[in-house]
Amino acid sequence: MTHESVTPPGATVSQVSESQLLRAFLPVATTHGPHVLTGPGDDCAVVAAPGGRVVVTTDTLTAGQDFLAAWPSGDRSTGGDLGRKCAAQNLADVAAMGATPTAVVVSLTLPGDTPVQWVTDFAEGLSRAFEELGATECALVGGDLGRGRELSITATVLGRCELPPVLRDGARGGGTLVHTGVLGHAAAGLDALLTPVPGRWDEVPGELRESLSAAQLRPRPPVASGPALARAGATAMLDVSDGLLRDARRIAEASGVRIDLDPTALEPAVAQLEPAARATGADPWQWALTGGEDHGLLAVLPVDSPLPPGARAIGSCAPAAPVRARPGSAAPTGCDARGQHREGPAVTIAGQSPRQWFGRDVVEGWDHFEP
Amino acid sequence: MTHESVTPPGATVSQVSESQLLRAFLPVATTHGPHVLTGPGDDCAVVAAPGGRVVVTTDTLTAGQDFLAAWPSGDRSTGGDLGRKCAAQNLADVAAMGATPTAVVVSLTLPGDTPVQWVTDFAEGLSRAFEELGATECALVGGDLGRGRELSITATVLGRCELPPVLRDGARGGGTLVHTGVLGHAAAGLDALLTPVPGRWDEVPGELRESLSAAQLRPRPPVASGPALARAGATAMLDVSDGLLRDARRIAEASGVRIDLDPTALEPAVAQLEPAARATGADPWQWALTGGEDHGLLAVLPVDSPLPPGARAIGSCAPAAPVRARPGSAAPTGCDARGQHREGPAVTIAGQSPRQWFGRDVVEGWDHFEP
Numbered sequence: 001m002t003h004e005s006v007t008p009p010g011a012t013v014s015q016v017s018e019s020q021l022l023r024a025f026l027p028v029a030t031t032h033g034p035h036v037l038t039g040p041g042d043d044c045a046v047v048a049a050p051g052g053r054v055v056v057t058t059d060t061l062t063a064g065q066d067f068l069a070a071w072p073s074g075d076r077s078t079g080g081d082l083g084r085k086c087a088a089q090n091l092a093d094v095a096a097m098g099a100t101p102t103a104v105v106v107s108l109t110l111p112g113d114t115p116v117q118w119v120t121d122f123a124e125g126l127s128r129a130f131e132e133l134g135a136t137e138c139a140l141v142g143g144d145l146g147r148g149r150e151l152s153i154t155a156t157v158l159g160r161c162e163l164p165p166v167l168r169d170g171a172r173g174g175g176t177l178v179h180t181g182v183l184g185h186a187a188a189g190l191d192a193l194l195t196p197v198p199g200r201w202d203e204v205p206g207e208l209r210e211s212l213s214a215a216q217l218r219p220r221p222p223v224a225s226g227p228a229l230a231r232a233g234a235t236a237m238l239d240v241s242d243g244l245l246r247d248a249r250r251i252a253e254a255s256g257v258r259i260d261l262d263p264t265a266l267e268p269a270v271a272q273l274e275p276a277a278r279a280t281g282a283d284p285w286q287w288a289l290t291g292g293e294d295h296g297l298l299a300v301l302p303v304d305s306p307l308p309p310g311a312r313a314i315g316s317c318a319p320a321a322p323v324r325a326r327p328g329s330a331a332p333t334g335c336d337a338r339g340q341h342r343e344g345p346a347v348t349i350a351g352q353s354p355r356q357w358f359g360r361d362v363v364e365g366w367d368h369f370e371p
Numbered sequence: 372m373t374h375e376s377v378t379p380p381g382a383t384v385s386q387v388s389e390s391q392l393l394r395a396f397l398p399v400a401t402t403h404g405p406h407v408l409t410g411p412g413d414d415c416a417v418v419a420a421p422g423g424r425v426v427v428t429t430d431t432l433t434a435g436q437d438f439l440a441a442w443p444s445g446d447r448s449t450g451g452d453l454g455r456k457c458a459a460q461n462l463a464d465v466a467a468m469g470a471t472p473t474a475v476v477v478s479l480t481l482p483g484d485t486p487v488q489w490v491t492d493f494a495e496g497l498s499r500a501f502e503e504l505g506a507t508e509c510a511l512v513g514g515d516l517g518r519g520r521e522l523s524i525t526a527t528v529l530g531r532c533e534l535p536p537v538l539r540d541g542a543r544g545g546g547t548l549v550h551t552g553v554l555g556h557a558a559a560g561l562d563a564l565l566t567p568v569p570g571r572w573d574e575v576p577g578e579l580r581e582s583l584s585a586a587q588l589r590p591r592p593p594v595a596s597g598p599a600l601a602r603a604g605a606t607a608m609l610d611v612s613d614g615l616l617r618d619a620r621r622i623a624e625a626s627g628v629r630i631d632l633d634p635t636a637l638e639p640a641v642a643q644l645e646p647a648a649r650a651t652g653a654d655p656w657q658w659a660l661t662g663g664e665d666h667g668l669l670a671v672l673p674v675d676s677p678l679p680p681g682a683r684a685i686g687s688c689a690p691a692a693p694v695r696a697r698p699g700s701a702a703p704t705g706c707d708a709r710g711q712h713r714e715g716p717a718v719t720i721a722g723q724s725p726r727q728w729f730g731r732d733v734v735e736g737w738d739h740f741e742p
Binding site: 037042043045052054093094097103146148150152154156161 | 408409413414415416417418419420421422423424425426427428429430431433435436437463464465467468470474476477478480512513514515517518519520521523525527529530532536538539608609610
């Protein structure tokens with residue numbers, strides 16, 4: 001190591017050795033934390049798992065599929081953005097179990113023309129995300145660096161649980177549906193990033209446009225809310241990665257409950273999107289109810305639980321009435337994860353099916369689960 | 372789910388939904404095991420971590436970099452091969468800590484024209500590897516499926532430790548260097564796979580050629596030896612992924628010891644390679660001493676420890692003598708991981724430097740660390 005030359009300024013990964021690349025990465029990344037027993041550099045890292053169990057999730061970001069290096073709007077996804085996004089996605093999954101992130105391993109597959117500075121920026125974005133998202137016990141403990149034609153980032157995050165992990169199938173009816181984080185911001189931001197300039201977004205106030213694009217490029221899930229919701233008694237929880245309607249349906253079907261969303265309670269979230277929706281001709285309710293990648297947390301709490309900071313009640317949860325067997329009848333209208341057929345849609349808005357409420361079909365295959 | 376059509380025979384991943392792809396994958400994969408508290412399907416998996424700590428490692432295989440789908444020899448890397456190889460690499464890292472693999476998460480990035488059958492074969496290869504390598508407590512607990520231009524596989528493996536994890540920096544001199552597994556087989560196999568037919572490998576007995584190619588395509592590291600070596604008192608250990616000389620040097624430098632390899636003890640391993648080396652004009656010692664990807668285990672045991680089954684003593688380990696400060700002298704001849712300068716090469720063969728012993732320069736940057 002002492003014999004190797006310093007990385008020249010502006011170098012790309014094809015011009016440096018693996019150990020030079022590691023020197024661009026490791027000193028910038030947060031590699032120490034209260035749960036790191038052995039960090040990067042041996043065959044494995046060793047991570048403390050207080051409580052005798054660990055939660056684990058993995059996620060890959062691939063250029064061209066999960067992000068664009070250069071967006072039609074002229075924005076770019078920097079190394080720092082991707083470090084933050086890859087951290088955010090995975091930390092939100094850990095939070096959604098009611099767990100606290102302890103350790104991350106990251107594998108980077110890099111085209112030869114990737115600047116070495118990109119790697120430094122990535123490490124910095126990743127570590128900043130730990131701080132900014134309140135994952136202060138989390139550290140990078142290992143990884144893999146390789147070459148490839150396509151930029152690809154895989155992160156795996158471990159977490160510890162004080163309480164039993166909160167799964168998506170534990171809601172039993174009679175609960176309050178609560179949400180922390182933003183709704184529809186990442187979807188609106190994706191629209192902004194995909195709109196060439198000049199275009200539909202020109203009339204949107206610059207600060208709002210920036211904030212929505214940032215929500216797509218650098219999502220800020222409420223990581224600390226996960227353990228707080230678990231302590232408040234959450235019986236089911238997940239992170240809203242595929243849209244509120246779809247993810248609420250996941251809880252409803254897995255738990256065998258019906259969820260009714262309260263549009264009045266959702267209005268403040270929708271109001272944040274309205275200036276952008278008005279200027280671009282979009283429907284702010286569609287963004288808020290079906291937009292993915294915000295990585296807010298959606299949980300069911302007992303009705304009498306006090307709400308943790310940042311959590312808003314947005315609906316209610318009732319037992320789903322099983323359908324009686326109807327020999328010779330057509331396929332049933334709904335079916336939960338336990339294979340039991342249920343009456344009516346799993347998720348309603350003010351008592352109506354999403355299609356009725358919107359007055360039109362909405363995205364994400366709702367037809368399969370509606371009357 | 373009940374509403375989705377069956378995957379048509381011969382379909383590629385661009386023709387099916389994510390849930391169809393999961394149906395090709397999950398039922399074939401081993402997703403249950405003694406440490407799986409919550410398996411695939413929620414935001415995270417939950418894995419038992421008896422002892423309150425977990426070891427973790429990650430590794431990526433990218434087409435064109437880490438393997439070729441179609442080799443010059445006419446061999447192919449199948450989905451099953453890659454499932455086995457990705458398991459083997461990561462399980463060996465866990466074993467090298469003296470740990471027992473408990474859980475794996477896998478992210479697959481697939482070009483659209485990948486046959487769905489490939490995904491099924493991959494799941495089968497992965498699960499077969501758990502059985503065949505003795506990782507019987509290990510299960511697949513989660514992952515991610517995505518599209519990309521380039522086939523890429525990232526696996527992250529967790530493991531549990533009965534005893535404190537064995538690091539590479541714990542050897543203190545006066546120990547026996549032991550090895551389990553094969554030496555040079557994967558390197559010889561890589562040579563066979565990279566040789567077009569007809570070619571240098573035509574005269575090699577077919578069975579030997581097959582066995583060496585298989586060692587590259589589907590390595591079989593001695594996973595169960597890891598905990599056995601830890602129980603036998605190993606003070607340092609790693610898996611031989613970059614060649615015996617280089618990986619022995621890693622132990623020597625991290626621990627501040629000198630390692631001397633005993634060529635007589637290595638002869639039986641080299642003899643297995645000799646018919647292939649004779650027919651192709653290769654040096655079997657070069658394969659055995661510098662070939663990577665066998666993923667055997669290299670450990671230092673106290674001299675009086677009984678050797679676990681399959682382990683062979685191949686050398687000895689002595690304290691490295693620190694060099695006295697020589698003001699104004701040229702750069703020192705060696706330097707260990709603690710930044711202390713040491714006299715002479717970190718690894719010798721029958722007391723000679725690798726260059727002296729081979730009578731020529733050998734690969735892998737040995738010049739930097741020799742007198």
